[in-house]
Amino acid sequence: MDSNQNLLVIIGPTAVGKTKLSIEMAKRYNGEIISGDSMQIYRGMDIGTAKVTKDEMEGIPHHLIDIKEPAENFSVAEFQLLVRKKINEIAQKGKLPIIVGGTGLYIQSVIYDYQFSDVPGDEVFRQELEERVKVIGNEALHQELIEVDPESAAHIHPNNVRRVIRALEIVKLTGKTMQEYQRTQLPELLYNTALVGLTMEREMLYNRINTRVELMVAEGLLDEVKGLYQQDLRDCQSIQAIGYKEIYAYLDGRVTWSEAVDQLKQNSRRYAKRQLTWFRNKMDVEWFEMTDVNNFPKKIAEISHYVEGKLQVKSNTY
Template sequence: MANKFGSEGSVNRLKEKEKLVVLIGPTAVGKTKLSIDLAKRFNGEIISGDSMQIYKGMDIGTAKIKNIEMDGIPHHLIDIKQPDEPFSVAEFQQLVRSKITEIARNGKLPMIVGGTGLYIQSVIYDYQFSDAPSDDSFREILEKRAEAEGNEQLHHELMQVDPESAGRIHPNNVRRVIRALEIYHCSGKTVSDYQEKQVPELLYNTAIIGLMMEREQLYARINKRVDSMVEEGLLPEVEKLYKQGIKDCQSIQAIGYKELYEYFNHRVSLEEAIVQLKQNSRRYAKRQLTWFRNKMNVEWFDMSKIADSIEFEKKFTEISTYIEGKLKIKSNT
């Protein structure tokens, strides 16, 4: 059935697409344990959908899964960058789409798990702009320029007029860069302007599972998680980056790092930094939920009453049954 996120197409079209599970939800809602259990049940491999878990040495503050917690399940896109290296939506999209194909070809079920909505959306949805204006002669000029001047030059020009699209489109995806420039040239509107009116297409046969929780319970879990991070050594982890001179870069904007940098810069006390960290984490969780509800077609599951193993198993069975029906697959049990 069609909705604002687009028709998922006919059954025949879905069968041609690679199967994919996407598990999303706010921080501290319980994605890690559930993702491992689902991966075991469906012979899956997990791709991190967290834009900060890519950085080496940023383990505690990003709630990076520990090796022992993986329980033998392969994880991808963790620890692939140094903290001073940039990382874009476009690069994430390219890496994840390639990894989905690789995992599927190996007979496994790819699963994206994480909370960075824009990054995940960039992977699973595609936008068509057939109704946007076009100019064949302008496009031909850009194609010749790309050959003569290189892809980076056109991507740089797109960054000047439509930075949001430039952030999502890899410089080597010349066709999309040119199309975005063409749309702007013809209409003065950015691709993002057109996306507001577009019906995006799911590129994969996708089961998008969202975990939610009663707000006060979620906020209590977030506060407790921050306290646990501090006990586990968040302070020395951030101090090490600070002493290495890792400053003014993308990674340090992550929640858990920017607050403690204020402490190391002697702008706030440690107690004030931790209070701010908890507050920013709660606000981020609220933004995450709002974003997912507005931007993605999610099947939501309430984790508020998961107080013991019996209740967890009931919810796990409910989610597993949904995946089986949605993707037309059978579990290992």
């Protein structure tokens, strides 16, 4: 990795305004955008993941969107590999790479130099778990990880047994969760990174999230999820996403439509809260308050001033 390579990263909770800002930044600094969202990689999952539309892109190239089928799994390791490759490709064109998204662990894996190879393996423990999972099942083993390391469990699908076992192995061998172990490593940024975080007064953010869910419903979320449901896509990573699992419960007849939508709103609000907690605890972020949505030009100016100072770049369109 080139520590002199400029990289702009825009993070924040769902519905805070990352897409709008990222387009503006890409236009100003001749940038291309890399999605930092673990679910926008899936084809056919557009409405529920609030995927950027062609019109919203305003001609700005976007990467790592629609690269997987919903039945396929996608890991942090694969994301890390693909994004680092894209950063190099964009930089070689003389453009500014801009990562935009809300999946903290994925973004963290790209911009920091974390090494897990120095945690030794415990072959006997691993084999014990491999044998036990055949008896108790993937979900039960994943539940064990939730109990000792809920943060890692939230980002590892129950069917990714290898990663579940490795996370349990790290806890057993180090006495620390994966994230606690990371913090002891004092990792360094791999790029010259401007890390921009967007935040908003909680009540306003929650209102925006509720409104976004209602808009998703109006735009045809039910039909989108039905398309996946009718393919009998069920026990896979993509369907665990907020916006899909709630509608599946409705299609299964387990809840009413009203209950499904309410649950979707509630889960989205809770996710936003978890996102903010993650970013504040895990990354050295420069935060910008976006509550005053009517003063967007002023916020653009503030953020641009920070980016230009941090990356030593100049606006090329203003």
